[in-house]
Amino acid sequence: MISLRQRLKQSSNQTNSKLPAGPNDSQFLQTLWIILKPMNYLERIEKRYGDIFYSPPFAGIPAQIIISNPQAIQTLFTADPKLFNSGEGNKIIQPLVGSNSLILLDGERHLQQRKLLMPPFHGERMRTYGQVISETTENVITKLKLGQKFIARPLMQEISLTVILRTIFGLEEGERYQKIKKLLSGMLDIFNFPLSAVFLFFKFLQRDLGPFSPWGRFLRQRQQLDELLYQEIRERRNQPDSQGEDILSLLLLARDENGQPMTDEELRDELMTMLFAGHETTATALAWALYWIHYLPEVREKLLSELNSIDINNAEPMEIAKLPYLNAVCSETLRIYPIAFFTLARILQEPMEFMGYQLPKGMILSGCIYLTHHRPDIYPQPKRFKPERFLERQFSPYEYLPFGGGNRRCLGAAFAMFEMKLVLATILSHYSLELLEKRPLLPVRRGLTFTPAGGVRLRVKEVI
Ligand code: HEM
Numbered sequence: 001m002i003s004l005r006q007r008l009k010q011s012s013n014q015t016n017s018k019l020p021a022g023p024n025d026s027q028f029l030q031t032l033w034i035i036l037k038p039m040n041y042l043e044r045i046e047k048r049y050g051d052i053f054y055s056p057p058f059a060g061i062p063a064q065i066i067i068s069n070p071q072a073i074q075t076l077f078t079a080d081p082k083l084f085n086s087g088e089g090n091k092i093i094q095p096l097v098g099s100n101s102l103i104l105l106d107g108e109r110h111l112q113q114r115k116l117l118m119p120p121f122h123g124e125r126m127r128t129y130g131q132v133i134s135e136t137t138e139n140v141i142t143k144l145k146l147g148q149k150f151i152a153r154p155l156m157q158e159i160s161l162t163v164i165l166r167t168i169f170g171l172e173e174g175e176r177y178q179k180i181k182k183l184l185s186g187m188l189d190i191f192n193f194p195l196s197a198v199f200l201f202f203k204f205l206q207r208d209l210g211p212f213s214p215w216g217r218f219l220r221q222r223q224q225l226d227e228l229l230y231q232e233i234r235e236r237r238n239q240p241d242s243q244g245e246d247i248l249s250l251l252l253l254a255r256d257e258n259g260q261p262m263t264d265e266e267l268r269d270e271l272m273t274m275l276f277a278g279h280e281t282t283a284t285a286l287a288w289a290l291y292w293i294h295y296l297p298e299v300r301e302k303l304l305s306e307l308n309s310i311d312i313n314n315a316e317p318m319e320i321a322k323l324p325y326l327n328a329v330c331s332e333t334l335r336i337y338p339i340a341f342f343t344l345a346r347i348l349q350e351p352m353e354f355m356g357y358q359l360p361k362g363m364i365l366s367g368c369i370y371l372t373h374h375r376p377d378i379y380p381q382p383k384r385f386k387p388e389r390f391l392e393r394q395f396s397p398y399e400y401l402p403f404g405g406g407n408r409r410c411l412g413a414a415f416a417m418f419e420m421k422l423v424l425a426t427i428l429s430h431y432s433l434e435l436l437e438k439r440p441l442l443p444v445r446r447g448l449t450f451t452p453a454g455g456v457r458l459r460v461k462e463v464i
Contacts, residue, residue: 019357020065022054030058038341038445039370042066046371052355064345064364065357068371070378070398072355076346076365077398077406082107084346086408089364095206095218096187097276098269102411103344114411116254116262117270120247121411126418128245129167130317133419136162137426144460149436152290153455157283159423161185164279167415169232169271170246176228183225184275187218229268237264247274274412281339282416284451286423289333291456292385293424294435299387303329304428312429320425321418328387330420334402335373336385337443341450343367343404369401432462 033041051069087106171177208216293300306325348363374382378399403410436457443450
């Protein structure tokens with residue numbers, strides 16, 4: 001079979017066109033750099049080769065073109081969805097989310113499934129989830145005592161996991177809820193520890209060698225979880241009267257263009273997808289926000305004065321979500337260290353002229369969110385945390401893209417922003433916290449996302 005490298009070469013020869021330039025560091029050095037110093041690595045390459053560069057294959061990651069040029073990003077996000085596939089590039093998470101997962105789908109099925117999944121995440125619907133978010137935050141943080149030290153990331157994860165189980169699955173306290181929570185946390189953790197994640201990368205390790213082998217344990221946990229999820233789905237289908245306002249209830253009522261409901265398998269896979277894509281990302285974003293708010297006293301003061309300008313304890317969630325400085329702080333948090341450094345990969349389905357380059361079928365393009373968010377021509381002094389930039393001007397979806405864009409834009413973007421704002425408002429109005437980090441924190445890789453090294457250590461200074 002002809003390799004992508006050969007195809008690229010053939011294509012370049014045929015069209016006499018040039019592919020973007022890129023580094024040719026030895027694979028080993030490149031791998032080391034990107035693991036140890038991902039930001040420096042990306043910045044170094046961009047400085048040398050520009051904002052559209054070719055990244056050779058390394059450490060199992062295929063060759064691709066990395067872009068941080070807004071015009072190129074616009075071309076990518078607005079291209080005919082038929083030109084690019086993304087789902088086929090995400091096979092690695094199939095054992096967890098199942099083959100019907102939105103993240104794994106392409107073409108017509110992806111479009112159809114997105115149509116079914118979108119409504120619960122839109123505008124007015126958010127109102128319903130506000131109460132749950134604020135209530136959950138209060139329940140989790142009231143365990144904190146005066147003087148207590150804690151690490152923000154796991155605490156935020158406790159909040160985001162509970163929120164997602166309540167808003168998406170409609171699950172409340174009880175035996176099934178506790179079991180699902182425990183099984184899910186265990187399975188999702190697999191992705192965060194390189195050693196245990198090894199078997200996801202290599203198919204030949206995916207063999208059931210009994211309950212104590214990694215793959216065997218994973219399969220047994222997944223089976224237990226599936227039994228609980230299918231029980232929940234079946235019960236709800238059989239009791240239409242007891243349906244609440246959670247996302248599962250809405251999905252049970254959803255019908256496609258032919259009037260068909262989603263199957264149990266589709267429901268299970270999409271629930272797992274939302275859980276996988278939604279809870280760690282939001283928890284990490286919250287940990288970063290708490291870091292910046294307490295690292296820069298002037299940011300905290302401005303935020304408190306804005307929160308105090310409304311009756312925070314009786315305010316409608318929507319009123320809180322509209323506060324301009326709170327919105328600017330959350331936006332700047334996702335700009336400076338985006339949770340995902342890259343968009344999902346886009347795999348070209350036919351040859352294409354792209355920004356003056358001739359790209360062959362099979363070429364992969366990825367938007368680099370980190371580099372785009374650090375362009376000094378769009379964000380002066382990009383290394384500084386300055387929420388004011390979001391009050392001074394509006395950025396286009398090709399300049400500011402923490403949630404990606406186009407036909408693959410994050411399904412939970414509005415939900416995540418809403419959750420961030422309500423959780424932060426609730427914490428800041430209950431506690432005065434002190435940051436225990438003496439040095440600036442940098443992002444480190446955790447599974448597929450980048451999180452603050454050490455998780456952000458804080459201490460309760462005052463209970464309000
Ligand atoms: C701060 C929190 C979050 C961040 C930073 C984030 C970021 C992203 C990014 C960068 C993508 C890829 C988009 C692209 O390639 O264009 C994505 C996709 C996705 N996200 Fe999120 N996300 C967050 C929270 C959530 C939540 C709460 C949910 C669901 C409850 C969710 C569900 C999804 C799904 C289903 C996709 C795949 C969409 C598709 O393939 O069509 N995310 N997210």
